[in-house]
Amino acid sequence: MENMLQAVVVVFMLFLCALCLFAVIVIVRDIIYENAKTRREREKQQAPATPAEPIQVVVQPAPTVIMPAPVAAPVEPAPVEEPAPVVASAPVEEVEEIAEEIAVTEAQPEEIDPDAVSFSRVSLTMEEKYAALSTEHKRFFDDIVRHALAKEGVKEAKRTGFYDYKIGAYRVIRMMIKRSEIVCEFNFIDKDFAEYANGTDVKMKRSATSVRVLEISAVGVAKDGIDLVCSQIAEDKERKKELAREKRREKRRQAKEEGSAE
Numbered sequence: 001m002e003n004m005l006q007a008v009v010v011v012f013m014l015f016l017c018a019l020c021l022f023a024v025i026v027i028v029r030d031i032i033y034e035n036a037k038t039r040r041e042r043e044k045q046q047a048p049a050t051p052a053e054p055i056q057v058v059v060q061p062a063p064t065v066i067m068p069a070p071v072a073a074p075v076e077p078a079p080v081e082e083p084a085p086v087v088a089s090a091p092v093e094e095v096e097e098i099a100e101e102i103a104v105t106e107a108q109p110e111e112i113d114p115d116a117v118s119f120s121r122v123s124l125t126m127e128e129k130y131a132a133l134s135t136e137h138k139r140f141f142d143d144i145v146r147h148a149l150a151k152e153g154v155k156e157a158k159r160t161g162f163y164d165y166k167i168g169a170y171r172v173i174r175m176m177i178k179r180s181e182i183v184c185e186f187n188f189i190d191k192d193f194a195e196y197a198n199g200t201d202v203k204m205k206r207s208a209t210s211v212r213v214l215e216i217s218a219v220g221v222a223k224d225g226i227d228l229v230c231s232q233i234a235e236d237k238e239r240k241k242e243l244a245r246e247k248r249r250e251k252r253r254q255a256k257e258e259g260s261a262e
Contacts, residue, residue, distance in 0.1 A: 125160050129177035140219050141175065141182055147223045148173050151230050170233045173226055174208075182213040184222045189232040191239070 124132075130141065148154055148165040154172055157164040163175040174185040185208045211222050 123161070126158065126163060126177065129180075132180060133177070133182075137180075137182060137213070140213050140216070141177075143219055144173070144182075144184065144213070144222045144226075145175065148226050151226065167230070167233055170229075170236075172229050172233070173222070184211040184213060184225065185209070186211070186225045186229055188225075188229060189236050191235070 130138065133141065145156075145163070145165070149156065151167070151172065153167040154165050155167075157166060161176065165172045165175070171187055176183045176185065187206070187208050190206065209225075211218060211225060213219060213222060
C-alpha cells in the first residue's frame with residue numbers, strides 16, 4: 001500500500017515537472033520571437049532609403065516651319081492731330097492747399113454739441129408725457145390735480161405743454177412734466193408788491209416758483225402751495241373790491257363838492 005502511494009506521488013511530481021518545463025519552453029520561445037521581431041523592425045527603420053532611379057527626359061527638336069514673307073501693306077498718311085485747347089490750370093501751390101483742406105475735412109469728423117438746440121426733435125404732448133410716467137408719479141400727479149379741482153371756482157385749462165388750473169383770471173397752479181419729472185409752478189401774490197406795481201405805470205411781473213415733485217413729501221408741498229395761492233387770491237379779490245369801493249366813494253364826494261360849489 002505504501003509503495004502504491006509513493007508511486008502515485010512520484011508520477012504526480014513528474015507530471016508537475018513536465019508541465020513546468022513546458023511552460024518555461026513556451027515563455028522562452030515567445031521572448032526570443034519578440035526580440036527577433038523588434039530587431040527586424042529597428043533594422044528596417046535604420047536602413048537608408050534606396051535612391052529613386054533618375055527619370056530620363058528625351059527632348060525632341062521642334063519641326064522647322066517655313067513661314068511665307070509678309071506682304072507690305074500700303075502706307076496711309078497719318079492724320080493731322082488738332083492742337084488740344086489750352087486750359088488754364090491753377091498753380092501747383094493752390095492745388096496742394098485745396099487737397100490738404102479736403103484731407104483735413106475728411107479726417108476730422110463733425111463734433112456734435114450736446115448743449116446745442118436741436119430743432120428736429122418732436123415735442124411730446126402732456127398726454128404722452130403723462131403716459132410715460134411711472135405708476136407712483138402718476139398717482140402724485142392725480143393727487144395734486146384732485147386737490148386743485150376741489151377748490152371752489154377752479155377750472156382746468158389743458159394746453160399742449162402744460163395744464164393750468166385757474167380761478168377766473170387768477171392761476172392757482174400750472175402742472176408740467178419736464179424730463180419725466182412733475183413740475184408745479186405757482187405765482188404767489190405778494191400784497192406789498194401788488195400794491196406797488198398797481199401804483200406805477202410800468203408793467204411788473206414776479207417770477208414763478210417751481211416745485212419738483214419727486215417724492216411723496218413734495219406732493220404735500222404742492223398742496224400747501226395750492227392752499228396758499230387760493231387764500232391769496234381771495235385776499236386780492238377783497239382788496240380790489242375795497243379799492244373799487246373807495247374809488248366810487250371818492251367820485252361821489254367829488255360830485256357833491258362840485259354840486260355845492262355851483
